[in-house]
Amino acid sequence: MNILVLGGTQFVGRHIVEAFLAAGHQVSILTRGKSPDELPAQVIRLHGDRNQGAAGLAALAGHRWDACVDVSGYTPQQVRASAEGLRLQVQQYVFVSTVSVYAEPARHPVREDDPLLPPAGEEVTEVTGETYGPLKVTCEQIVQEVYPGRCAILRPQIVAGPYDHTARYPYWVDRASRGGEMLAPGDGTDHVQVIDARDLAQFTVRVVEEGLSGAYNLAGPRLTWAAFLNLLGVGSPRWVPQAALDTHGLGHRELPLYLPEDSEQAGLMDVSPERALAAGLKHTDPAVTARDTRLWSQGAGLRYALSPEREAEVLQALQR
Incomplete structure (x- = not known):
């Protein structure tokens, strides 16, 4: 398969790129070129910046991918630009969100159908401790709006591991x-409770290979x-x-x-990964x-x- 990763040079994105390569897929990344890049030479580097809107995504024109994995979408403006810009170029959009979207983090355990925080306005661009969760809620909604039935939302716990x-x-x-x-x-x-970044990455590959949709909590052993x-x-x-x-x-x-x-x-240290486990998540x-x-x-x-x-x-x- 031909995969586009938005981000991909750091921590979670790097593990996701490496997992797709290990599974035999071709990977392109969209990068601003501001972070150290230790990815293999076979990765196709495309340079752009979603903060510049459609103009910042010019490098994606003329390409098609089986799936886009969005690791670096934090604001609605970023995700709106990539989701709408890629609508006709990708079959599936996988958005890496967070368990911080949940409105009642004292619940035990936290499950995918629990209430979410009120979404932030699409004009909000400052990511802080207070806006992080609401911004991700809005980003999720944009992806689900633009890719109905062909998107997956991954909500990882705190991620651990190398890098x-x-x-x-x-x-x-x-x-x-x-x-x-x-x-x-x-x-x-x-x-x-944490999730090993490599488990998150392997599950992302599975989501794409099997065309899975819906929301999945990604959490490790408690x-x-x-x-x-x-x-x-x-x-x-x-x-x-x-x-x-x-x-x-x-x-x-x-x-x-x-x-x-x-x-x-x-409750954020009691996140249920049951849905993801049923779909193939494995724990290191x-x-x-x-x-x-x-x-x-x-x-x-x-x-x-x-x-x-x-x-x-x-x-x-x-x-x-």
Whole structure:
């Protein structure tokens, strides 16, 4: 098959491109050329920028693809431009959205037919913590409007694995590798849930090859924090309750992935992947995700909000 990926040089997009190539398909990417590109030479590079509207998509003219996988659509203006511009050039449009579209993230578990956030206006272009979910809702609606019956919406959980420059998941595998007493949030009974980027990519290939439509939550195995740190090899976790974390100013930046079980967002660590599993989603062993992320991250030069010095300072204060 002939596949177009909008984006494709970074993290999730890179895994998707590599998965299509491994399955024997031909891949073109639309890229602005602003990110490092380590993709194989066989990938066809087309240069453009959806932020410039139709003019920014001129490089796509005269081509046809079996499917378009949109990894980099964050605003309605971007997605409107590509969806309408490609209407007659692609058979299927696959939009990579997010579980942040759900209006009631405290639900357990979060399912595809749960209520969504009110959509953002199509004129909104600023992506913030407040607008991210509503913007993705509007983007989903545009894709469904332009490609009725021939589109799929993928809603991944937090994505983990090699090439993850967000530094959320890598913090934990890198911190665990240092050993020693480790500051651990909560009491070990809260939950963490991520999706391996390679599982997301393989499922994307399946969606295209089988012409699947509809919305799919993409989430991995759900682990307690005690089980998660155990598989990372943490021998001396120091469990710190939420109140103490607040006292020392430790939040989601310093301790990424952590959501207390009683928080308003806790359902986002209890996302049901049942529909995707029934359609062929496969899960990588969480220990393999951790191992492979560490193999990559140890040479990636990532920087974290919680420094070793700050962690040691907090641990010492907690002993008083």
